[in-house]
Amino acid sequence: MSVRVLDAPPVDLSREEIARYSRHLIMPEVTIDGQRRLKRSSALLVGAGGLGSPAALYLAAAGVGRIGIVDFDVVDESNLQRQILHDTTWVGRPKLESAKARLAALNPHVHVETHAAALTRDNALELLAPYDVVIDGTDNFETRYLTNDACFFLKKPNVYGSIFRFEGQASVFWPDRGGPCYRCLYPEPPPPGLVPSCAEGGVLGILPGVVGGIQATEAIKILLGVGEPLVGRLLLYDALAMRFDEMKLRRDPECPLCSPKATLHELQDYAAFCGTGRGKDAEPVEEIGAGELKRRLDAGEPLEILDVREPHEWAICRIPGARLVPLGALAERMHELDSARTYVLQCRSGVRSAKALGVLRQAGFRRLLNLRGGVLAWAREVDPTMPTY
Numbered sequence: 001m002s003v004r005v006l007d008a009p010p011v012d013l014s015r016e017e018i019a020r021y022s023r024h025l026i027m028p029e030v031t032i033d034g035q036r037r038l039k040r041s042s043a044l045l046v047g048a049g050g051l052g053s054p055a056a057l058y059l060a061a062a063g064v065g066r067i068g069i070v071d072f073d074v075v076d077e078s079n080l081q082r083q084i085l086h087d088t089t090w091v092g093r094p095k096l097e098s099a100k101a102r103l104a105a106l107n108p109h110v111h112v113e114t115h116a117a118a119l120t121r122d123n124a125l126e127l128l129a130p131y132d133v134v135i136d137g138t139d140n141f142e143t144r145y146l147t148n149d150a151c152f153f154l155k156k157p158n159v160y161g162s163i164f165r166f167e168g169q170a171s172v173f174w175p176d177r178g179g180p181c182y183r184c185l186y187p188e189p190p191p192p193g194l195v196p197s198c199a200e201g202g203v204l205g206i207l208p209g210v211v212g213g214i215q216a217t218e219a220i221k222i223l224l225g226v227g228e229p230l231v232g233r234l235l236l237y238d239a240l241a242m243r244f245d246e247m248k249l250r251r252d253p254e255c256p257l258c259s260p261k262a263t264l265h266e267l268q269d270y271a272a273f274c275g276t277g278r279g280k281d282a283e284p285v286e287e288i289g290a291g292e293l294k295r296r297l298d299a300g301e302p303l304e305i306l307d308v309r310e311p312h313e314w315a316i317c318r319i320p321g322a323r324l325v326p327l328g329a330l331a332e333r334m335h336e337l338d339s340a341r342t343y344v345l346q347c348r349s350g351v352r353s354a355k356a357l358g359v360l361r362q363a364g365f366r367r368l369l370n371l372r373g374g375v376l377a378w379a380r381e382v383d384p385t386m387p388t389y
Contacts, residue, residue: 011036017109021063029226035063039109041223042066044131046119046147048095049073050198050208051137051161051215053085058216060103060110064223067103068113068131071095078389082205119143121267124150133219135159137212139197141189142270148173148182149267152257157229158182159218161211164196166204168211168237171249172218172230175258179231184252189274192355200348207239285354288369290377293344297321305344305371306337308356317387319346319378327352330359339365346371346378348389 013021013035024030043064045052048071059067075083075090075098083095090098096114103112115127119138128134128150136147136158144160151158155176162169173181214235221227234247256263288296296303305322307314314324325333327347337343343365345353350373357368371377379386 011039013039014109017063020107020109024062030224034224034226037225038063038220038223039065041133042068042131043133043135043219043223044068044070044128045135045137046070046143047137047139048083048085048099049079049137049139050082050163050203051212052099052135053083054209054212055135055137055216055219056085056099056103057106058213059219060107060112062216062220063107064110064220066111066113066131068115068127069096069099070115070117070119070127071099072116072118078199082203082208084209119146121146121270124267125154128154128156131156133157133159133222135215135219136161137215141195141274144182145189145273146267146270149257149264152176152181153267157219157222159215159222161208161215163203163207163211164198165202166207166239168207168239170211170214170218170230170235170237171233172222174229174231175251177231178251180249180251181255181258183257184255185234185249187252187255192275196352200352204239207237210237210239285357285370286368287350287372288344289372290381293371293378294382301342303342303344303369305346306353306356307375308345308347308353309375313348313389316389317375317379319375322346327356327359330356334360334363337365339367342367342369344369344371347374349374349376 013032018025021035024035025032041064043059045056048056048069056067056069073095075086075093075095077091079086080088085102086095086098094116096116100112100114103110117123119127124146134147134151134156136144138144138147148158152175158173160171160173160182173179175181218229221229232249234249236245236247251258253259254261305319307318307322307324308327308330310326311324345357345368347353350370353374354370357370360368376388379388
């Protein structure tokens, strides 16, 4: 399927741009007309993290004239293993500022627009509308469904990518050109906590470079109107086996968004859909802060800390006196626990421990607290010398 997004009139390339893009200009699939087309085109990156970093760099290097980036995070030291758009000098500062400076240094001929906001159903249509192609570099299901749905309503191509540990995926969701949407592939989000994030499960640093590069390639092909984009195909990458596989994707005839039986006609509440928002009948999770936990431990209160992380995380850092019971082994080791004791559940950031608290609560345990912010909060508020990851 050869597709063409832009039908803009030609624009001139300067002498400097002709020299810069010379390796493009001698390709029959690009030529000077294609490079002019790229200069007139625009792309929006949702996220300036692992996937957004290589995608942004290659879009700017290729001469895509207007690049938008949506992000609201700051650069953290743990980002630098994979988020090559940023460097050590930017730690603690907004990713958007780092990204804009890096892209301007790479190619002063492109215009970078920054949007310092989380993508929400209130702003998504407005943010996506001015761009020709959208690149999804997000790492959570709420924003993936939101990006997918907004692209559908705007008839924009959604260049999708995801990564985890040694595995990656990429596709182009574009129902307006006959392909499926993200909901056709994943009609329902997984239960909260079932699929760990990269922060919880890890990711090989180079993996987003491969997948983000594929996303940039697909975006440039779409903007040029050449080749066969990944519409109706899911590309699977296994870095451990160094193997690419491909799955054919078809539109779901029951899809609530892009099928003739569609029931979704506007953006929805994605926190509720993905189960990440707290329902009105949900039992609240009682939390304790790191500083308060330290005070109560120092006072001699009989609190037992259960660390539900994995052994390889435990080897990096741990709270003194904590007991390791990985979340996956919690059910089979529950007999080791005493329901009369007060347990403080703890993980890296508080997500898995909240799930563990729910498991224990269902089993009849009542004296349970969740350490708000996990071991990261302990390192930040109690022991700044503790290594973090």
